[in-house]
Amino acid sequence: MKKKLRKFMISLFVMTIVFSLTACNSNNAHSEINGKRTIKIGYLPITHAIPLYIEKELEKGQSQHFNLELVKFGSWPELMDALNTGRIDGASVLVELAMKAKEQGVDLKAVALGHRDGNVVVTSHNIHSVKDLKGKNFAIPHKFSTHNLLLYQMLKQEGFQYKDVNIVELPPAEMPAALSEGRISGYAVAEPFGALSVAMNKGKVLFQSEDLWKHSVCCALVLRSDFIRNERKIAQEFVSEYVKAGKKAELKDEYTYESSSKYMKVNKDVLNLSLKWISFNDLKIDKSAYEQLRQYMIETGLSKNPPSYEEFVDNSLIDKVK
Numbered sequence: 017m018k019k020k021l022r023k024f025m026i027s028l029f030v031m032t033i034v035f036s037l038t039a040c041n042s043n044n045a046h047s048e049i050n051g052k053r054t055i056k057i058g059y060l061p062i063t064h065a066i067p068l069y070i071e072k073e074l075e076k077g078q079s080q081h082f083n084l085e086l087v088k089f090g091s092w093p094e095l096m097d098a099l100n101t102g103r104i105d106g107a108s109v110l111v112e113l114a115m116k117a118k119e120q121g122v123d124l125k126a127v128a129l130g131h132r133d134g135n136v137v138v139t140s141h142n143i144h145s146v147k148d149l150k151g152k153n154f155a156i157p158h159k160f161s162t163h164n165l166l167l168y169q170m171l172k173q174e175g176f177q178y179k180d181v182n183i184v185e186l187p188p189a190e191m192p193a194a195l196s197e198g199r200i201s202g203y204a205v206a207e208p209f210g211a212l213s214v215a216m217n218k219g220k221v222l223f224q225s226e227d228l229w230k231h232s233v234c235c236a237l238v239l240r241s242d243f244i245r246n247e248r249k250i251a252q253e254f255v256s257e258y259v260k261a262g263k264k265a266e267l268k269d270e271y272t273y274e275s276s277s278k279y280m281k282v283n284k285d286v287l288n289l290s291l292k293w294i295s296f297n298d299l300k301i302d303k304s305a306y307e308q309l310r311q312y313m314i315e316t317g318l319s320k321n322p323p324s325y326e327e328f329v330d331n332s333l334i335d336k337v338k
């Protein structure tokens with residue numbers, strides 16, 4: 017009888033362990049196909065995430081030690097929720113949102129840039145200077161965005177402040193229509209939504225991002241720290257392939273268009289225009305650009321104490337890319 021009870025207790029114990037392991041597995045991003053780790057990376061269908069599309073296409077997402085799974089989101093808050101809860105291993109995301117999450121205790125690291133430059137301020141044709149935007153509606157995608165900081169820079173440069181324009185947050189895809197219908201007089205947002213208004217002749221470029229903020233930081237490739245720590249070899253290979261994909265994207269050729277159009281709906285002329293403004297070369301996050309970003313976040317009141325470069329940026333992977 018005692019033996020039976022012991023056997024029962026042991027099997028109950030084993031079952032509990034198996035159950036908790038299974039439950040644990042369904043809660044995080046870990047999964048394997050053909051013995052290779054599947055890395056889940058979140059993105060929004062924008063020009064700024066092109067290196068991810070190329071990385072996935074180059075080897076059909078099947079690298080030596082991992083399978084790449086790109087997870088598409090409809091909005092930044094949804095993507096951040098998946099990242100913060102560990103449903104994805106990383107993302108190409110507005111750096112300010114990732115910094116805010118880090119500040120709130122989510123252990124993330126920025127391992128590369130999404131792109132360099134590549135943002136524009138678009139206005140309707142009757143806006144000729146910043147002064148003309150006074151009292152008008154101006155759209156940004158999210159308070160925590162480089163687009164908001166570019167707006168701040170543009171106003172400051174001409175002696176204006178946030179209160180001089182009416183700032184509205186709009187989903188990026190709605191901005192071109194809002195501009196053409198006169199509901200807003202201008203906007204700053206991730207591409208290709210600026211190029212869309214310009215290509216349709218519904219708007220014009222008032223400023224390029226580098227006119228307002230040289231070496232601006234916008235999207236970053238962020239990874240969960242536990243992924244980097246526990247699966248370093250895989251994280252290294254993923255970042256190496258990402259950098260290679262960036263160089264391929266920089267060719268801005270037919271391959272870039274063909275690959276990108278599988279992940280984002282875009283007209284060729286619109287994509288080509290937005291590609292003229294952006295660069296995917298040299299995706300390392302340098303300290304001076306990051307410090308400038310931190311400073312703007314403090315100045316605009318977005319954050320009292322954004323994470324330091326040492327806390328948030330991890331160049332150990334990109335530094336090993338040959």
Ligand code: ZN
Nearest residue numbers: 064206234235
């Ligand atoms: Zn960006």
